[in-house]
Amino acid sequence: MLKIVHLLDDFGMGGVVRALGVFDEPELARGASSDTVPIARNAYVAPKLDADVIITHFPASWARIGFFWTLRLRNPKARLIHIEHSYTRSFEHHNVPNTNRFRMLLRLALRHFDEIVCVSDGQRKWLTGAVGLEPGRCRTIHPWSGRQELLAIPAPERRSGRPLRLAAYGRFSEVKNFAALIDAVAKIGPSVELQLAGSGPDEADLHRAAQAASNITTYGPISDIGGFLKSADAVIVPSKWEAFGLVATEARLAARPIIVGDIDGLPEQVGNAGLAAKCDSADDIMRAIERFQTLPFDQMSHAARQEVSGMRGQIIGQWIALLQS
Missing domain, CATH: 3.40.50.2000 (Glycogen Phosphorylase B;)
Known part of the structure; x- marks a missing residue:
């Protein structure tokens, strides 16, 4: 059975926490166990984890660069998956004064992940087009509502x-x-x-x-x-x-x-x-x-x-x- 560990830094994000419920559904739970590990927002070094698959659920930032890189260094055999819950083309338009610097951040922070799960096709097209992530690493899986x-x-x-x-x-x-x-x-x-x-x-x-x-x-x-x-x-x-x-x-x-x-x-x-x-x-x-x-x-x-x-x-x-x- 696969061991999956989910990393979260904000349990107040209701949609993100609810989306984790999909891993408790019988079809998935039969083949994989899931645990959630809280990560402090000021954590700069990733933990070493007993996991086959590690899934991150918080957005990249310059302060998180070291965390994302050490996640790979300290867990060399684990499969790393990042779910991009936050960043989009319109987020960038409304919030980012320097798009080149922002897009460089995303490329650097996410370079060590095996897969990037996008929550919509619109987000995926922006990440693989404007941002420049490799299309082969990005796929769309809509989030789980559980209702x-x-x-x-x-x-x-x-x-x-x-x-x-x-x-x-x-x-x-x-x-x-x-x-x-x-x-x-x-x-x-x-x-x-x-x-x-x-x-x-x-x-x-x-x-x-x-x-x-x-x-x-x-x-x-x-x-x-x-x-x-x-x-x-x-x-x-x-x-x-x-x-x-x-x-x-x-x-x-x-x-x-x-x-x-x-x-x-x-x-x-x-x-x-x-x-x-x-x-x-x-x-x-x-x-x-x-x-x-x-x-x-x-x-x-x-x-x-x-x-x-x-x-x-x-x-x-x-x-x-x-x-x-």
Whole structure:
């Protein structure tokens, strides 16, 4: 049996921690045991590990160069896999003043890994194109949501004359672009309602902005995703950057059509289940919502669940193929 060790430095990253659940699924657990080892953020030297496969789940940085290099030196027989949960073309656009230096960092930090798992095709194309990683080392495996119970939620019913009920949830921070979303829905008025849930550094500002609009309701963190989605017709994800976007996956599992920003891995989730559109500003989001309302809702709802129903088997199969290769 393979021994897999996962290295994490932030257990507060809910999507990353939840994605580890795929290794507990019976099909994978039969052939591989998985343990998780916490890594201090100021660790400069990697530990020596009793593992056949070591998987890192935190992003590269200049401070981490030594850690990534010593991971290979101290574990010469282990297979090293890095999952890139964070960096994307749009992340670079919004956050990186010197792209040449940033791309050099990624090439140097990841050079000793046997495989790089990208969480979306958009991310993979950026890493192998603009960044210059070898295509043969990079493959796409979408992240695991682990919320199969959402498949049992009844599909929404749109009634004529009733407001379109949108839901959005996630970390209340700049990346999610919720301030522009609140502005857009407030401007549209009573024909659209928004339920917004989450917490984070922008929490006070977002709650304050939403209070001025009667068609917006805000909540704190939610544990019952299914209960939250039941009261929504559709889900909107207007992020500024998003490697994949598990919120959109969860919406599709619950048969909710999606409106997503046309960036990074989000458009890959749309298919016939909604709309990918520019969502940079409040005006962009308004136009996206207006366009969405002209599309065939019942067809999008059906496609949302149908197109994601086989995702579990696909992800597990891809991980089995990688570990057995």
